[in-house]
Amino acid sequence: MGTAIFMVLMVCGYWYTSRDLSTRFKIKRTFGWDVYFLVALYGCIFVLQGVIATGLIWLVLLMVSASLNALPQLAGAEHHHYQIEFMNWSFLGIQAPVVVMLTFAVMFCLYRSNWAGSARLSSSxxxxxxxxxxxxxxxxxxxxxxxxxxxxxxxxxxxxxxxxxxxxxxxxxxxxxxxxxxxxxxxxxxxxxxxxxxxxxxxxxxxxxxxxxxxxxxxxxxxxxxxxxxxxxxxxxxxxxxxxMALKLHQPEVQTPPATPSSIPH
Known part of the structure; x- marks a missing residue:
């Protein structure tokens, strides 16, 4: 799971820094290890945005579960814990919140790199x-x-x-x-x-x-x-x-070829 997070983090950082115009100019002026830290920085930003989006989904599921449990006439007497089921669900051996978080990170990266206003600057x-x-x-x-x-x-x-x-x-x-x-x-x-x-x-x-x-x-x-x-x-x-006009511009002297006997007027 840690490897998947690290790979998505670095790929998102590289994709954004190589597509976004202003960031591309910044990274072209960066050398050595600073390049890797700059790529990782932008990757961390997208992963953090994915964590926030996943947290919002968990809060929505918690509110839905609490509402259904408070109003049993709407969903029966069964006690609902959608937020817990969301945390325990797994996909290909990886917990669902991690999969959702990485998916959001990739989506935010693609949006910022291709469809955001900063990625489509006008001439001005x-x-x-x-x-x-x-x-x-x-x-x-x-x-x-x-x-x-x-x-x-x-x-x-x-x-x-x-x-x-x-x-x-x-x-x-x-x-x-x-x-x-x-x-x-x-x-x-x-x-x-x-x-x-x-x-x-x-x-x-x-x-x-x-x-x-x-x-x-x-x-x-x-x-x-x-x-x-x-x-x-x-x-x-x-x-x-x-x-x-106030500068002294030195013109190279042009040497005149010596006159030949045939060119001397008689």
Missing amino acids: GRQKLYKRLTRANGVEGLLYQCMEEGELAWITLKSRRIYIGMIQTASFDNTSANNVVLIPMLSGYRNGKSFELCVEHNYSAWYADQGITLNSQPKSAMAFRKVILLDQIESLSLFDPASA
């Missing part, structure tokens, strides 16, 4: 959830701010490569493949000696020349998006185009 509900969860993490909070307010992000990679652009999405569900999807506006690198920004590609100017927008056809700016693994990012900050 998801947005509020993401905003609340990202407050505890500086990187996620900054990325969410860029996505929500349309701010440009300045991303510096460990290779000194720099991308400045709009954050489309950010994935934190898989610890080995967490990534940021960015629509580039500028790209370049940091000079190895002076650490100045050397701009190589001005995507925004090229978008304007080609008439490319986020919704343009047949090609949009989404076709140039970059997927950057989070573990490759060295630093992340907001980029303000207005204040960028």
